[in-house]
Amino acid sequence: MNRLEANSDGIARIAERLRGGEVCAVPSETVYGLAANALDESAVARIFEIKGRPHSDPLIVHIASMEMLAQVVSSPPATLEPLARAFWPGPMTLILHKQPVVSDLITAGLPTVAVRMPAHPALRRLIQECGFPLAAPSANPFGYVSPTRAEHVALSLGDKIDWILDGGECEHGIESTIINLCQTPPVILRQGPIQPEMIEAVIGIFPGVVSSAPATTATPQLSPGTLPRHYSPLTPMQLVSQPQLSQADDPRTAVVFWAKPSYSCPANVHWLTATGDMAEAARNLFDVLRSLDSANYSTLVFQMAPDEGLGRAINDRLKRAATRT
Numbered sequence: 001m002n003r004l005e006a007n008s009d010g011i012a013r014i015a016e017r018l019r020g021g022e023v024c025a026v027p028s029e030t031v032y033g034l035a036a037n038a039l040d041e042s043a044v045a046r047i048f049e050i051k052g053r054p055h056s057d058p059l060i061v062h063i064a065s066m067e068m069l070a071q072v073v074s075s076p077p078a079t080l081e082p083l084a085r086a087f088w089p090g091p092m093t094l095i096l097h098k099q100p101v102v103s104d105l106i107t108a109g110l111p112t113v114a115v116r117m118p119a120h121p122a123l124r125r126l127i128q129e130c131g132f133p134l135a136a137p138s139a140n141p142f143g144y145v146s147p148t149r150a151e152h153v154a155l156s157l158g159d160k161i162d163w164i165l166d167g168g169e170c171e172h173g174i175e176s177t178i179i180n181l182c183q184t185p186p187v188i189l190r191q192g193p194i195q196p197e198m199i200e201a202v203i204g205i206f207p208g209v210v211s212s213a214p215a216t217t218a219t220p221q222l223s224p225g226t227l228p229r230h231y232s233p234l235t236p237m238q239l240v241s242q243p244q245l246s247q248a249d250d251p252r253t254a255v256v257f258w259a260k261p262s263y264s265c266p267a268n269v270h271w272l273t274a275t276g277d278m279a280e281a282a283r284n285l286f287d288v289l290r291s292l293d294s295a296n297y298s299t300l301v302f303q304m305a306p307d308e309g310l311g312r313a314i315n316d317r318l319k320r321a322a323t324r325t
């Protein structure tokens, strides 16, 4: 496996691989993605193989311009333009009607396609240099914790892919907000950095939020967010609103506060943020989950974040991560 720095040379070499139909891991401002030419069906098929992902789970198409959007999307609703102007490039994925050029493999047979214009400068340049949109799910084995550093990708998929573009640590650390614009009012299918209030401020409508629709891997997912189990470590997880320090008496239990306690703690007590900054907690969430999962604990006790702002997106992932079935 080759890890290339996200400078112009690295970007050019990855673009060449993608043009040749290969699958490469790429950085984004949310999480790392496993990318292929969205218009090359056999390259897209490899993504599903590498991830072990069921074909019922559709992929996001990443674009670098509104011209590229027009290639893949038809009859855009009036809400598209103001949302795109406000939040693209950025961590917002929109569900829109697809053009015939977008394969059923990408959309799991749905008439709609998920589209995002990412903000990470290296990924933007890569898509521009390719000249075609990139289909990319998060670069983790299906169901496991999403990757926010190149090391995470190397650890869990390094034997299955040949190329990683290393763009450093992901800025947001949780996946994009997914909004279905084919419904009125629009509905948030997966919570993320773009919050319902921010959407309301732009379109004047408070979107619906899908919390946890019953779903199985056998039927097309509305959103990965609708799978009750997702982002899951192998170590059993327990969620609490207020952890007790006595839970840390057992050294095989890790206790994770969302924000660092003001008192001194034993070594098996951890936190998502030292300062109480929710954006920092989101950025660290998957990294903390992964490192504790490989640290030989028998249980991970996680404190839920305050259920407001970004805390809602963090708690959504914690709940799915803790789900066993």
Ligand code: TXA
Pocket: 028, 030, 031, 032, 033, 034, 057, 058, 059, 060, 093, 095, 107, 110, 112, 113, 114, 116, 136, 137, 138, 139, 174, 175, 176, 178, 189, 221, 222, 223, 224, 225
């Ligand atoms: O931040 C992100 O969105 C990252 C980066 C790499 O862009 N990508 C990501 O992809 O999280 P993934 O595959 O892990 O999650 C995308 C989810 C799919 O699981 C799927 O359920 C939903 O988006 N999705 C894709 N197409 C859809 C469609 N036509 N209708 C509804 N949901 C769709």
Ligand code: MG
Pocket: 137, 138, 146, 224
């Ligand atoms: Mg994913």
